[in-house]
Amino acid sequence: MLVKFSKVNKVYSTGDVKFQALSNINLEVKKEEFLAIIGSSGSGKSTLMNIIGLLDKPTSGSYELDGQNTAHLNENHLAEIRNKKIGFIFQSFNLLPRTSALDNVAMPLIYAGVPEKDRQERAKKALEQVGLSDKLLSHPNQLSGGQQQRVAIARALVNEPEIILADEPTGNLDSKSGDEIMHIFQKLNKEGKTIIMITHEVDIARHAKKTVRIKDGEIMK
Amino acid sequence: MDILEITSSAFKAILANKLRSFLTMLGIVIGVMSVILLISMVTGLQTFITAQIQGLGSNLLFVIPGRIGGARSPGGVQANRLIYSDAVNLRSKLAGEADVSAAIQRNATLKFGNKNDKGAAVFGVESNYPKIISIKLTQGRFFNSSEQQSARKVAVIGQSAKTTLFGEGTSLNQIIDVAAIKYKVIGVLEPRGSIFGIDQDNSIYVPFQTAQRQFGIDRLNTIYISANDSDEVKIVQDKATAILKRRLSEDEFTVQSQEQALSTISQITGVLSLALGGIAAISLIVGGIGIMNIMLVSVTERTREIGLRKAVGAKPSDIRNQFLIEAITLSGLGGIIGIVLGFGISLIIGRFFTTTVPWWSVLLSFGFSAIVGIIFGVAPAIRAAKLDPITALRYE
Numbered sequence: 001m002l003v004k005f006s007k008v009n010k011v012y013s014t015g016d017v018k019f020q021a022l023s024n025i026n027l028e029v030k031k032e033e034f035l036a037i038i039g040s041s042g043s044g045k046s047t048l049m050n051i052i053g054l055l056d057k058p059t060s061g062s063y064e065l066d067g068q069n070t071a072h073l074n075e076n077h078l079a080e081i082r083n084k085k086i087g088f089i090f091q092s093f094n095l096l097p098r099t100s101a102l103d104n105v106a107m108p109l110i111y112a113g114v115p116e117k118d119r120q121e122r123a124k125k126a127l128e129q130v131g132l133s134d135k136l137l138s139h140p141n142q143l144s145g146g147q148q149q150r151v152a153i154a155r156a157l158v159n160e161p162e163i164i165l166a167d168e169p170t171g172n173l174d175s176k177s178g179d180e181i182m183h184i185f186q187k188l189n190k191e192g193k194t195i196i197m198i199t200h201e202v203d204i205a206r207h208a209k210k211t212v213r214i215k216d217g218e219i220m221k
Numbered sequence: 222m223d224i225l226e227i228t229s230s231a232f233k234a235i236l237a238n239k240l241r242s243f244l245t246m247l248g249i250v251i252g253v254m255s256v257i258l259l260i261s262m263v264t265g266l267q268t269f270i271t272a273q274i275q276g277l278g279s280n281l282l283f284v285i286p287g288r289i290g291g292a293r294s295p296g297g298v299q300a301n302r303l304i305y306s307d308a309v310n311l312r313s314k315l316a317g318e319a320d321v322s323a324a325i326q327r328n329a330t331l332k333f334g335n336k337n338d339k340g341a342a343v344f345g346v347e348s349n350y351p352k353i354i355s356i357k358l359t360q361g362r363f364f365n366s367s368e369q370q371s372a373r374k375v376a377v378i379g380q381s382a383k384t385t386l387f388g389e390g391t392s393l394n395q396i397i398d399v400a401a402i403k404y405k406v407i408g409v410l411e412p413r414g415s416i417f418g419i420d421q422d423n424s425i426y427v428p429f430q431t432a433q434r435q436f437g438i439d440r441l442n443t444i445y446i447s448a449n450d451s452d453e454v455k456i457v458q459d460k461a462t463a464i465l466k467r468r469l470s471e472d473e474f475t476v477q478s479q480e481q482a483l484s485t486i487s488q489i490t491g492v493l494s495l496a497l498g499g500i501a502a503i504s505l506i507v508g509g510i511g512i513m514n515i516m517l518v519s520v521t522e523r524t525r526e527i528g529l530r531k532a533v534g535a536k537p538s539d540i541r542n543q544f545l546i547e548a549i550t551l552s553g554l555g556g557i558i559g560i561v562l563g564f565g566i567s568l569i570i571g572r573f574f575t576t577t578v579p580w581w582s583v584l585l586s587f588g589f590s591a592i593v594g595i596i597f598g599v600a601p602a603i604r605a606a607k608l609d610p611i612t613a614l615r616y617e
Contacts, residue, residue: 050611053532055532055610055611056611075536075537076536076537076538079531079534079535079536079537079539080534080536082532082533082534083533083534084534088532088533090529090614094525094528094529094614096526096529098237099233099237107530107533108533108534110226110230111530111533111534111535111536111539112534113223116226155533159533159534
């Protein structure tokens with residue numbers, strides 16, 4: 001099992017007010033899965049995504065990633081695992097401005113300690129995978145939204161992570177570009193990538209092999 | 222992530238924002254530049270004065286009013302009690318061992334026809350002055366003892382005074398006005414250069430008694446003593462001190478050798494370069510605060526970038542180092558530009574005054590600017606390293 005949540009709870013407290021963002025989540029994601037997590041805003045899907053991505057920790061319960069319990073890892077360990085095992089794709093792309101597509105894609109490899117030359121090679125390859133081999137030196141402001149998201153996908157792929165974690169990847173795109181992104185996801189999944197995608201759109205979730213629905217911090221059966 | 226990677230990405234970040242980076246560096250540039258410039262001018266001044274004093278010959282002693290370099294320094298301006306009879310007294314007591322010459326000085330306007338030379342230094346000296354001070358004449362002669370004693374109105378002029386009053390024309394045997402009294406020019410001195418813009422050649426030498434009478438001065442500026450034997454300078458100095466002490470108190474005069482005068486000068490210039498360098502260093506600190514300000518703005522502006530970098534695997538220490546090295550690169554680059562500018566401008570100023578850029582001032586100012594970068598880069602860097610990636614990614 002790649003991702004295993006057992007009785008995961010997440011409680012946010014501000015002063016005396018407590019807010020249960022996730023309650024008793026049990027979730028398993030196998031290798032080579034393409035899972036969509038659907039929920040409306042405030043359902044707790046972002047919290048779930050942050051915990052899967054090791055950006056946040058559960059209040060209680062356990063999370064095993066690739067067989068490793070993540071509860072006692074310190075910040076540096078978490079950064080290392082994020083770097084090696086998780087590729088993030090965000091709704092708002094989060095590309096560095098004034099930086100070429102190639103350098104944007106190569107960025108995670110800097111933190112993996114990959115030498116400059118290999119970084120360029122691998123970033124090039126990742127951009128080819130998303131069909132952008134002709135835009136290597138373009139800056140984000142010279143690319144369309146769909147193209148920018150494809151750069152972001154290449155960046156998520158470049159470290160050959162275990163999981164690709166996408167948070168509303170089509171949220172800022174028109175439906176045609178959105179479909180293109182989904183086709184890339186399906187292609188990557190066929191090639192053996194595990195994808196976990198969070199969305200509020202049923203139409204988008206359709207592209208996944210499996211769907212779970214989250215509401216008020218609980219997974220609906 | 223190694224230091225080279227971070228440095229190269231710091232350079233990229235700085236180049237991505239050229240104008241802002243330049244403005245940020247400006248404080249450091251100006252600070253380093255002024256440190257180097259001021260120190261080079263003070264050091265140049267010291268070199269120049271040293272050469273001048275050494276040029277006077279090592280046998281020379283100066284008697285000046287007041288106390289210099291003693292344990293007790295005067296609390297204010299003291300009355301000058303050095304008078305001509307002290308010089309006469311020294312001359313007779315030191316006869317055979319040393320030559321003695323008294324000097325007074327005033328500033329006055331020189332006039333020839335419709336030409337004016339304002340602010341010329343008028344020296345009233347004795348006829349043995351050129352021999353003691355070892356200056357030469359390019360034209361004419363110096364006044365002799367009988368001209369001095371009988372207070373004749375004759376004058377030996379410096380090069381600048383000559384040029385101002387006579388241009389290319391003849392100066393010898395012309396009659397000029399010194400503070401409205403007529404003098405005959407009998408000689409012209411060889412050029413001596415200027416100290417920090419003060420032209421030593423804008424001067425005129427007249428017989429001591431003449432000057433004393435004209436200006437009504439009885440207090441001396443200096444008594445020069447030249448020992449006949451260079452091995453006996455110390456003995457002469459002690460004797461002169463003993464002789465003067467019979468009439469004057471210890472606080473009222475100083476007999477200084479050339480060596481002592483040099484050390485006094487270097488003390489003065491040392492304090493001067495410390496004071497001026499200190500003022501310039503303040504501008505380095507102001508520059509450092511400018512860097513901190515911009516780095517803090519930059520951290521806020523790049524919050525999402527920081528969040529992203531953390532999400533894809535940057536450790537807090539990677540982020541901290543990135544911002545710290547950016548600050549250090551900014552201040553270091555500013556330091557280098559400042560050094561180049563300071564060096565260049567001191568070369569230009571060097572055409573008018575003597576300037577010397579000592580290597581330690583370059584090291585000092587560069588080191589200081591790098592330290593400023595570290596000190597003022599730490600706070601923004603730590604703030605960046607502490608950002609929570611989730612909040613940072615959501616930051617608008």
